[in-house]
Amino acid sequence: MKNALERNINQSIPRYLDLLKALVSIPSISFDNFDQKYVEDSANAVKSLFEQAGFQNIQFLRPPSGRATVYAESLTSPDQPTVLLYAHHDVQPPMRTELWDTPPFEAIVKGDRIYGRGTADDKAGIITHFAATEQVRNLLGNKGPNLKFIIEGEEESGSAGFAQILKENAELLKCDAVIVADLGNFAKGTPSITTTLRGMSAISVTLRATKAPLHSGSWSGPIPDPGQALCKMIASLTDASGNILIPHFEDKLVKPTQEELESYKSLGMTEAIFRNDGGVLNNVVLHVPESELLISLWRKPSLVVTAMEIGSRKNAGNVLQDSAYARIGIRLAPGMDAEECTDMLIDFLKERVPNGMEFQVEREDGANPFVTDTEHPFFKKMSEAMGDAYGTPTKFIGCGASIPGAELFRNTFGDIPILLTGLEDPECNAHGENESLYLPDFEHGILAETLFFASIAKEGK
Ligand SMILES: [Zn+2]
Known part of the structure; x- marks a missing residue:
C-alpha cells in the first residue's frame, strides 16, 4: 500500500504545489494594521478548495474580530473514528522586505525548497490535510475515517477568538483526535511529534x-x-543557575518519560550547535551542561526579565527615581498551572518588598503548558505512520514556546489525543524573511498523514 500511495502522491505533487502557491499569493496577514480584506480572500480561497473537493457542510466560523475560520467535513460512517484537522490560513507580515530574495507573496521553487510567506507556516499544513484526505478517499472510499477541517484565520495575531469558536461549535467539531499541523520537524528528513509545549506566566510590577x-x-x-x-x-527569584526559588513552584511538574528522554538524547543536540544557533558569546557559561540543554528548554520553567525601567538611559542624571518598573515572564513547564504560578510569583515578590514601598502588580493572561498522552493508540499509530513515510524512526520533541490552540482543544474535547505535527524545520525561517518549505518533507508529511488515516480506519471505531 505504501509504495502505491507514495507514487500517487508523487504524481500529484505538482498540483498540490499549485494549490499551495495559490494560497501563498494572498497576503493574509491577520494584524489590525494590515488590510483584513486579504484574510477574507484567503478564507474564501480555502473554502473554494474544499468545495471543489466535494467536502460538505462548509462554513465560516467567525470570532469577534471577524477573521474567518473555515470549517468543512468529509464524513464516512458513524462506525469510523473522527479526526479534526487543524491548520491556519493567516500569516505573519513579511518583516524586512528588502531581505527577501524572492517576492514574499509569490511562492517560488529553488532547489529542494519552495520560498514564500506561509509556505511552511502554515499554508503547507492546509494542503497536507487536504492532500491526505484526497489520498485516503481514493484508497479507502467510505471505509476511511471521518475527517473535519478547522482552518483558523487569526493564529498569528494571537488566536483571541479561537476559544469562543471552539466553545460555540463544540458539537459540530466533536472528534476522537485532533491533528495540529502547525509545528515542525527537529531537522529536515527527521519525522517529529511535539509531545509537550511550555506555558507562560507574566506580570508587570512597579515599585514606588x-x-x-x-x-x-x-x-x-x-x-x-x-x-x-x-x-x-527580582534577584531573589532564582539561584545562580537560573533555578526558580519560589517554594512549591515545580511541585506539579510532569517528568519526561523514558521514551522521551531517549528521544531527546538521540537528537544529537550539542553545546556547540546550541551556542552557535543562539549567538551566545564565547565566554558566557550556560546554566546547564550539554546533556540537559533540551530538558532545560522543554521540561523546566525559566524566568526572564523582559523589560526594566528606572529613569531612562537618555536622561540618566543624578536623580533619585520615584519608581522602578519591570516585566517578568516565566515559561512554564508541562504540568504547571498558569494561574497558580502567577499567584505564587506575585505572593513571593509581595513578601519581599522592602521599607514599606508601594508595590503594584499587573497580571497578564497566562497560558497553560501542554502534554500529549503518548500512551494512546492513535499516538503510537501516528508515530509509526511518520516513521514509515520518512523511512526513519519518529522523534519525540518538546517546544519551548506556547501554542494556545493545543490547550484550547484539550479544554473543549477533554482527554483525546492531540497530535502536534507540521512541516517547519530549522531552515524554514518561519516568521522571518525567506520563509521556505522543504519539498521532500512536504511529500513525506502527506504520506504520513494518509498512512495514519488508513491505520486508524482499519479496525473501525
Ligand atoms: Zn503557525
Missing part, C-alpha cells in the same frame, strides 16, 4: 518610594532607592 523623582544630592541616603530594591527582589 516617593511622589516624584528627586535631586539625588539633596535627598538620597535616608530614602530607599526603588531601583536597587526591585533588582534585589
